[in-house]
Amino acid sequence: MTDLAASRSTLYLSPGPSEAKVETAAAPLVVPRPQSLARPKRRVAGLRPGLILAGLFVALLALAAIAPGWLVSGDPFEASARDAFLAPSAQHWLGTDENGRDVLTRLVHGVRPSMLMGLAATVIGLGGGVAIGLTAGLGRRFFDGLLMRFVDVLLAFPDLLLALVIITFWGQGLLNAVVAVGVASIPRYARLVRSQTTKVRGATYVEAAVTLGIRRSTVIWRHVLPNAIKPVLILATIGVGGKIAAGASLSFLGFGAPPPAPEWGAMLAVGRNFLANAPWLVAAPALAITLTVISVTALGRELMRRSEGAGG
Amino acid sequence: MKFVKLIFWRLLAGIGVLWGAATITFLALNLTSGDPAIAILGGPDALPTPEVIAQVRKDYGLDQPLAVQYVQYLARLASGDLGESYRLKIPVVEAIAPLVAPTMSLAFCAALTAVIMSIVIALLTAKRAAWLRSLVSGTELVLTSAPSFVLGIGLLLVFAFHLHLFPVAGSQGWRSMVLPVMTLAIPATAMLTQVLRQELEDVLDQPFITMARARGLSETGVRLKHALRHALTSLITLSGFMFAFLLGGAVITENLFARQGLGRLMVEATTNSDVPIVLGVTLLAALIYVLINLVVDVLNAIVDPRIAVHS
Numbered sequence: 142m143t144d145l146a147a148s149r150s151t152l153y154l155s156p157g158p159s160e161a162k163v164e165t166a167a168a169p170l171v172v173p174r175p176q177s178l179a180r181p182k183r184r185v186a187g188l189r190p191g192l193i194l195a196g197l198f199v200a201l202l203a204l205a206a207i208a209p210g211w212l213v214s215g216d217p218f219e220a221s222a223r224d225a226f227l228a229p230s231a232q233h234w235l236g237t238d239e240n241g242r243d244v245l246t247r248l249v250h251g252v253r254p255s256m257l258m259g260l261a262a263t264v265i266g267l268g269g270g271v272a273i274g275l276t277a278g279l280g281r282r283f284f285d286g287l288l289m290r291f292v293d294v295l296l297a298f299p300d301l302l303l304a305l306v307i308i309t310f311w312g313q314g315l316l317n318a319v320v321a322v323g324v325a326s327i328p329r330y331a332r333l334v335r336s337q338t339t340k341v342r343g344a345t346y347v348e349a350a351v352t353l354g355i356r357r358s359t360v361i362w363r364h365v366l367p368n369a370i371k372p373v374l375i376l377a378t379i380g381v382g383g384k385i386a387a388g389a390s391l392s393f394l395g396f397g398a399p400p401p402a403p404e405w406g407a408m409l410a411v412g413r414n415f416l417a418n419a420p421w422l423v424a425a426p427a428l429a430i431t432l433t434v435i436s437v438t439a440l441g442r443e444l445m446r447r448s449e450g451a452g453g
Numbered sequence: 454m455k456f457v458k459l460i461f462w463r464l465l466a467g468i469g470v471l472w473g474a475a476t477i478t479f480l481a482l483n484l485t486s487g488d489p490a491i492a493i494l495g496g497p498d499a500l501p502t503p504e505v506i507a508q509v510r511k512d513y514g515l516d517q518p519l520a521v522q523y524v525q526y527l528a529r530l531a532s533g534d535l536g537e538s539y540r541l542k543i544p545v546v547e548a549i550a551p552l553v554a555p556t557m558s559l560a561f562c563a564a565l566t567a568v569i570m571s572i573v574i575a576l577l578t579a580k581r582a583a584w585l586r587s588l589v590s591g592t593e594l595v596l597t598s599a600p601s602f603v604l605g606i607g608l609l610l611v612f613a614f615h616l617h618l619f620p621v622a623g624s625q626g627w628r629s630m631v632l633p634v635m636t637l638a639i640p641a642t643a644m645l646t647q648v649l650r651q652e653l654e655d656v657l658d659q660p661f662i663t664m665a666r667a668r669g670l671s672e673t674g675v676r677l678k679h680a681l682r683h684a685l686t687s688l689i690t691l692s693g694f695m696f697a698f699l700l701g702g703a704v705i706t707e708n709l710f711a712r713q714g715l716g717r718l719m720v721e722a723t724t725n726s727d728v729p730i731v732l733g734v735t736l737l738a739a740l741i742y743v744l745i746n747l748v749v750d751v752l753n754a755i756v757d758p759r760i761a762v763h764s
Contacts, residue, residue, distance in 0.1 A: 191591075294473030297739040299701030305723045309731045310481060313724075386600040390705055393602050394720050413606060413709070416621075417614050427603040434598040
């Protein structure tokens with residue numbers, strides 16, 4: 142899902158209104174700014190209990206991703222035709238699906254692919270974005286302009302379409318879906334890193350380092366990169382939620398994990414066919430995805446609030 | 454005069470973006486996927502015969518040097534020739550053309566709904582009691598976090614399966630439009646409201662608002678006449694981007710509600726590795742993006758004359 146808050150934040154980075162663009166993340170990509178949006182000043186105290194819940198939920202997700210066997214004992218692939226379409230009960234907390242598989246078991250086993258998808262796609266997007274953004278921000282003016290116009294062109298394609306183009310060329314499958322979501326987010330990160338880099342390269346401490354005769358590569362590695370990337374990293378944290386949602390969207394369209402695999406988007410795609418008689422098939426993964434994105438977003442925003450408070 | 458100048462430069466920039474987009478698709482065709490003739494024919498899985506491959510090479514001029522191919526490619530695109538769908542066996546333009554109206558009307562209705570709803574909600578909730586704001590911004594967080602297909606399935610479950618108010622799927626009549634439009638409009642509304650409310654609150658702190666109040670204007674008058682206009686430029690800009698986002702969201706929505714449209718064509722083409730269709734729809738999206746941005750810039754210049762002067 143795209144967030145327009147993101148484009149608003151880019152507005153402050155880019156010279157012209159037409160250059161801002163939207164992030165396909167559920168989370169608003171808000172650039173640190175004294176009066177940031179979506180985070181009313183007085184609500185902070187009231188957010189606490191929600192924040193703790195979000196933290197607990199993310200911890201639970203981490204546990205489920207690392208050791209799903211600790212939470213559920215069953216086999217996510219174990220089918221039993223007689224148990225098909227059982228409504229939620231004491232035995233099957235979230236009911237069973239069309240093949241009699243336990244929905245809760247599949248949901249818990251689906252955490253790992255979803256989380257990996259979100260994290261891997263973010264790493265790809267961030268890696269590509271840092272490479273392009275840093276090169277553009279530090280390079281010669283002509284080169285900078287060339288790279289950024291290229292990024293502008295990529296921004297003209299909606300993210301989902303860009304991901305579908307990548308899948309068309311590279312083929313379907315979970316890995317390619319991750320790459321597609323990640324690559325589709327590179328232009329946005331490139332923009333952010335570049336604007337941070339141009340800000341940092343003019344800073345007095347960089348000037349001081351250069352004056353001291355430190356090698357250019359060391360200056361970039363030790364001084365420019367860490368300072369340019371910090372705000373971007375926080376935004377990427379929020380972006381993980383959006384990447385999970387984007388990955389689930391691709392799975393939902395049939396371009397992610399193949400059917401028997403326990404994956405949230407794929408579970409929703411199958412469950413959609415049984416909406417009339419077994420609504421719990423879609424309710425469980427739908428709730429799981431939504432809660433995950435909300436929790437990650439809430440934690441990311443808190444992180445951003447704290448870094449703003451500390452860094453000024 | 455200044456408008457003409459603004460439109461001219463923006464148009465030039467837009468053409469630049471389109472040229473770049475065409476170049477990227479050309480590079481994608483020629484550099485990433487091995488033999489472009491086989492890519493056009495649907496990848497190695499399609500098992501095309503050597504004669505067919507040779508025919509495609511000749512048709513697409515693939516036996517020419519790359520530079521010549523590039524110029525020919527641009528010339529063909531400029532004349533509106535997007536190639537032929539290998540799966541549907543018809544020109545891409547003919548495949549896309551009848552689906553533009555359904556998708557655009559879906560996106561347009563959603564954009565209009567979102568803009569109206571966000572203006573109303575933002576005007577009602579900006580600078581109000583803390584509990585109301587917490588409630589609204591909490592709801593916004595939930596609505597922007599839920600992926601659109603999750604929201605769409607929720608709407609289907611409640612309004613189609615339980616209340617039987619709207620049809621489950623299809624593209625006949627206005628009733629079939631309601632749920633898809635809401636699926637697209639609700640998250641867009643949440644995003645626009647977040648930004649617009651913040652913008653309104655910033656404006657309501659300005660001295661000229663205090664001045665207006667001092668002159669005895671009512672709260673409603675202050676909000677409608679003075680605050681809204683200042684917050685409007687960012688709303689217009691965001692609406693432009695939102696429209697591009699809605700086109701992406703249409704891919705999901707059209708598939709969920711089994712509607713005719715570009716999004717469904719795109720997914721089918723991706724499944725079949727129908728490269729010409731995929732690139733055709735993508736280029737069309739880039740064209741729409743450019744046109745919308747042009748409209749946005751002009752509208753902004755009308756609302757805020759300073760923009761036209763500075764650009």
